[in-house]
Amino acid sequence: MKNTLLYLISTLIFNTAIAGVLTMLMPGIPFRHEFIYSQCIGLSVLSINLWVVAYVQGGIRRWGAFAVSLPGSVALGLTLASTISGVGGWGDEHVWQSMVLGLFFGLIGAVTVLLSERIEAEVKQRQLIKSESERREVEANLKLLQAQIEPHFLFNTLANAVSLIDGDPVLAKRLLERLNDWLRVALVRARSDSATLGDELDMLENYLQILKIRFGERLRWNMDVPEDASRLAFPPMLLQPLVENAVRHGIEPKLGGGEIGIRASIEKAMLRIEVNDSGVGLTGDANADGAGLVNVRARLATLFGDAGNLMLANNAGGGVTAILELPQ
Numbered sequence: 001m002k003n004t005l006l007y008l009i010s011t012l013i014f015n016t017a018i019a020g021v022l023t024m025l026m027p028g029i030p031f032r033h034e035f036i037y038s039q040c041i042g043l044s045v046l047s048i049n050l051w052v053v054a055y056v057q058g059g060i061r062r063w064g065a066f067a068v069s070l071p072g073s074v075a076l077g078l079t080l081a082s083t084i085s086g087v088g089g090w091g092d093e094h095v096w097q098s099m100v101l102g103l104f105f106g107l108i109g110a111v112t113v114l115l116s117e118r119i120e121a122e123v124k125q126r127q128l129i130k131s132e133s134e135r136r137e138v139e140a141n142l143k144l145l146q147a148q149i150e151p152h153f154l155f156n157t158l159a160n161a162v163s164l165i166d167g168d169p170v171l172a173k174r175l176l177e178r179l180n181d182w183l184r185v186a187l188v189r190a191r192s193d194s195a196t197l198g199d200e201l202d203m204l205e206n207y208l209q210i211l212k213i214r215f216g217e218r219l220r221w222n223m224d225v226p227e228d229a230s231r232l233a234f235p236p237m238l239l240q241p242l243v244e245n246a247v248r249h250g251i252e253p254k255l256g257g258g259e260i261g262i263r264a265s266i267e268k269a270m271l272r273i274e275v276n277d278s279g280v281g282l283t284g285d286a287n288a289d290g291a292g293l294v295n296v297r298a299r300l301a302t303l304f305g306d307a308g309n310l311m312l313a314n315n316a317g318g319g320v321t322a323i324l325e326l327p328q
Contacts, residue, residue, distance in 0.1 A: 003120075007046060011109070015042035018105060036085045037098065041077030045106040048073040053117060066110055074102035153207075153244070154179075160214050175213045182206045186237075197264065197271070198230035200239050204262070207240055211247060218257025219247065225264040232271055232328060235303055241292030242275040242322045250279020250319055258319065269328050276321040281314045296324075 019034040026034075048069050056065045078098055082089040089095065157179050164172035185203050201223060212219050243260060251258045258278035265272050293310065300308035307327040315321055 004050065007050065011042050011046045012039070014105075014109070015039045018042070022101075033085055033087055037078070037081040037088075040081035040084065041074055041098075041102040041106070042109070044073045044077035044080065045070065045102070045109055048076070049106075049110055053114070070106050070110060071099075071103060074099060074106055077102060153240070157210055171213060175210065178206060178210045178213065182210060195234055195236045196230065197225065197232050197234040197273075200234050200236060201225060201230065201262070203237075204239055204243060207243070208260075215247075215251070215257060219251055219260075220257070221260040221262070223262045225262065226266075229264040229266055229271060232266075234271075234326070235299060238296060238299060238324070239273065239275065241296050242324065245292050245322070246275055246277035246279065246320065250277040250281070252279075254279045266328065271326045271328050273324040273326075274321055275324070276315060276319060278315075278317070278319040281318055282312065282320055293322075300326075 015038040016035065019031060019038040022034045022038070023029065023031045049066065052062065052065045052069050056062045078088075078090075078095065082092075088098070157175065161172050161175045161179070164175060182203065185206065205223075208219070208221050239262075243262070246260050251260065261274070261276045263274045263276075293312075297310055300310060304327055309323075309325040311323045311325075313321050313323070
């Protein structure tokens with residue numbers, strides 16, 4: 001629709017210019033007469049041949065259609081012009097001159113439309129290729145950011161299992177079984193293009209069970225996530241760094257440990273997730289600038305731009321709350 005309006009405006013201007021040029025070349029013919037003929041022929045050529053462009057595909061078939069439609073549309077324009085102006089007509093000695101001029105300018109217009117259509121198609125193709133390239137780059141970047149989380153967790157867990165093998169082989173076996181379960185789910189998530197908050201919470205539950213083998217009763221947690229929120233799409237491995245940060249900087253340094261709470265709600269088309277702990281609280285910039293949180297912020301920027309947010313704040317009663325906001 002936008003192109004059709006542009007073609008119409010361009011044709012009206014082009015027709016008026018042709019009428020002015022012909023009036024200067026043939027001063028004996030009034031501008032009004034040239035204007036009517038130019039507009040009738042030009043608009044006839046435009047309307048009929050735009051239909052050909054829209055509905056006839058293929059180079060040979062399209063040019064074959066133009067071989068019929070172009071002289072036909074010029075002839076129709078001449079007939080309309082002679083009827084409206086009351087001057088000329090098919091019995092006029094100059095009608096064939098008008099026909100040739102109409103065909104010449106009509107051919108110019110047809111070639112212009114075809115070239116603009118081809119250029120537009122090439123631009124769209126380039127934009128598509130660029131968008132696809134950018135999409136793949138974003139996906140590769142996200143995979144890299146996601147992969148950076150897993151080695152740190154795996155090394156710590158395996159080191160813990162090694163330390164338990166001699167002293168408590170039963171507990172070491174349970175730890176490795178939990179790790180095996182976590183890896184099985186994590187690999188599926190990593191290869192999937194879609195995941196939900198519920199999927200993430202299932203992985204997180206397994207992750208916390210692994211940590212509990214190490215911390216025992218010093219680590220407690222609870223989750224309060226409504227069913228409608230758990231069904232929402234959610235980037236995989238985005239919550240684990242927040243929980244890991246809470247354990248490492250909040251629960252672990254505190255004598256007697258503490259509790260982690262995970263809450264989710266939907267507010268004004270935003271998914272809001274709070275991860276709070278009853279640990280020692282923020283100490284300097286360690287909590288804010290850790291590799292895990294830098295990773296989360298990088299993934300948020302890649303996925304959501306300025307629409308995704310991560311905020312940290314000390315709790316009044318001790319500990320820290322991390323607030324994650326994602327657009328829906």
